[in-house]
Amino acid sequence: MSAVPSLRHLLLLRPRLRFIALSTSSSPFLSYAPSHHFSPSSLRVLSSSSSPTLTQEEADEAVGKGSSLIDVNPPRGTRDFPPDDMRLRNWLFQNFREVSRILSFEEVDFPVLELEALFIRKAGEEITQQLYNFEDKGGRRVVLRPEITPSLARLVIKQGKSVSLPLKWFTIGQCWRYERMTRGRRREHYQWNMDIFGVSKVRGEAELIQAIVLLFERLGINSSDVGIRVSSRKVLQAVLQMYAIPDNLFTQVCVIVDKLGKITREEIEKELLSLGVSIQAVNGIIEVLSLKSLSKLEEVLGSEEEAVSELKKLFSLAESYGYADWICFDASVVRGLAYYTGIVFEAFDREGKLRAICGGGRYDRLLSTFGSEDIPACGFGFGDAVIVELLKDKGLLPDLAHRVDDIVFPLDEVLDGTASRIASSLRKKGRSVDLVEDKRLKWVFKHAERIGASRLILVGNSEWERGAVRVKNLSTREEFEVKIDELV
């Protein structure tokens, strides 16, 4: 027999223990209440509002001789994924992957840490002003990537030799930003990206939007819950040309104009004027951006305008794909990334309660900003945060409990070898098996219910003498004696 105290011993013999620890962060703090043993009920999380009045010394003293409790929270603005949250994330990512497979995209990935140079752009984008950047020990400027498209472009350039166009890649990865923590916004999120390189036609955008719609449909969301606003940066480009505004201001104008609705019109005006845009042009821009009808846009810009013909083509393709009811023209959509050059789009909840669910567009000139030859490209990023809020609101979160096939439970310690043999044999058949020891039978039944086990296999002395075990089918409540060799 093992000389190590058994778990039961450990639980029963543990001395009375009391320690209460103050977390250093603002989140609810953990309180270990007086208890005879470590058990779920002996631990309570107290909300800040119901904090008992404890001095720091009491807390320090409570956690024991000298060693005070570490901060049990992950860095501010970041998340842990305990099992429930992880199952939800896996389920969401599995849907991202399945839609990407259906669209025949291949998965790629990149380091979460990149050289800062990849993200340094001077257009005033929010994303480049909130870089989670550092200097490493070798004196290199590095950054936890704020987005994935530049890495994607980097790999396309690097792969040069072996790339066959068009190239359709997707990735799911964590992105970071360092901003002041307001309104509960986080400093990291996961993002699903789909990108096409080598397709200059709006077919590219049409495929991307189908992927987004297929994803929504798989999640149980329909076009009365969510819409996709579509416009084109070429609308703004045409307006700038009307007012003879130099091309080199285009990107900065886009980044400023994207803030419409987030900051006041006065502030937008001020920023545009300081760029050298005339007040007439400012008014012209804002007027065009208020358009919500494609025919109106055609009236203003003329049907020969690329912005108009491309958007009309996209809406015509949307009819063919069968997702026309999901999309609408809205000239105010500009998107905040500097590198978009053509069609841009974003999905939104029709109740207007949430931020954009995803966003994307065409970026035909990104590669030349990296010193390489341009390849026409488009893509989108779809975060893991807003979609989960929406699913929660709509009651669409799936039931994702931990599931196990069998529980194997030896009723006597001397049978632990037999229990091992049985568990091992079932596992080799691909069944998920939880081998439980040193618990009361009552606990085992409760546990079986909690993990939705389909069978409980009891290894007892009298059955074992007959080379058998008792098998309880937990859905039908039937019980059988089964020969160990015949267990499947």
Next chain:
Amino acid sequence: MSAVPSLRHLLLLRPRLRFIALSTSSSPFLSYAPSHHFSPSSLRVLSSSSSPTLTQEEADEAVGKGSSLIDVNPPRGTRDFPPDDMRLRNWLFQNFREVSRILSFEEVDFPVLELEALFIRKAGEEITQQLYNFEDKGGRRVVLRPEITPSLARLVIKQGKSVSLPLKWFTIGQCWRYERMTRGRRREHYQWNMDIFGVSKVRGEAELIQAIVLLFERLGINSSDVGIRVSSRKVLQAVLQMYAIPDNLFTQVCVIVDKLGKITREEIEKELLSLGVSIQAVNGIIEVLSLKSLSKLEEVLGSEEEAVSELKKLFSLAESYGYADWICFDASVVRGLAYYTGIVFEAFDREGKLRAICGGGRYDRLLSTFGSEDIPACGFGFGDAVIVELLKDKGLLPDLAHRVDDIVFPLDEVLDGTASRIASSLRKKGRSVDLVEDKRLKWVFKHAERIGASRLILVGNSEWERGAVRVKNLSTREEFEVKIDELV
């Protein structure tokens, strides 16, 4: 028709272009050779040994006016995952996940960025001397985690309230270390971790080792390729007691002794002596660590010793599980992490060509170092690097080509709506569909072969007039005309 130039135009009309760029890293550099268009054959990767002699000015001039090519490599010591590498990684991770499911473990995850305090230990471990650490903009000391166990322990403490013991968690995540780049070692790898909290018996270790063995078996590796060396830190503990060496030196002695075989015996001796360990004790330690037989160990330490009884129990359970041929006792296994307290193990290739494939052990006292109540625990980490080397050596890497069900190809641009409708309808049935445009039929056939498409669906004018398409079964080479509505 779209006013944007088609891809074909783009490819055919592109002017002669030549640029050659020198990468700033030591890796092979990319050379864009003279070419009429951007195509796979026009790009070559030259190895450093065959570098043409190019001055930096030539390179700068070659990449165009002013904008020089960025470094196309990810940060030194990190990897991109282009599609082939990503498929391999996904396949490996899928096996990790499947084995974890079979053992009834639940998946969890943590931020890759953690507070540095979680990893500051003063035992002289290599892992804490190579922290990839920074100061963030808020003045916090943060770190790209070098391992996952401390995050796991942090979450166990944080979850307190809701934790039901035993708790069986697994995770797959990226870990980082900052060391001088020698011998091609990387600065990041992915690691599969399985951990059990709340089981004090060697059942915990026995379960973990079964998981490792099941993983090897799934990958096609057998016990003549790979073995698992097992020992216990309690062996060292017993030897230290024999020589009356104070308990508080235990961890440091373990960390030093783990370097046996990596640095010279003289250096080990020197380090132990400077810790205050007598030369007699040093000799005694090194003698016991050379033991490869459990009965010999029993002779030296006595059968009452915990180290002996636990190891004997583990080997007896291994017989029951059916993996005894995989494991062997080897007292020299100590493992380099400070927090192990009991059984330790590592998997190795029997040819002795590679580093340890995975390693783990019992760490019953980690939680108290974080100021919380201890819970008995054990776990292992299994990296993604050595296993892939081994699979490569053994010819066990799977064939993981990109696979697509259908290619839809409109033979005329006016049929792009019909092609969209067909692709959309097949995708809604869950088929993966690549919609190809603006290519020659010859390219499409080659492409179909490359992606292993099972069907090619040609959308042509004459068939379309009959409401039909031509479907070519690419495995049987048969061709049929199928009504669009009847396509499944």
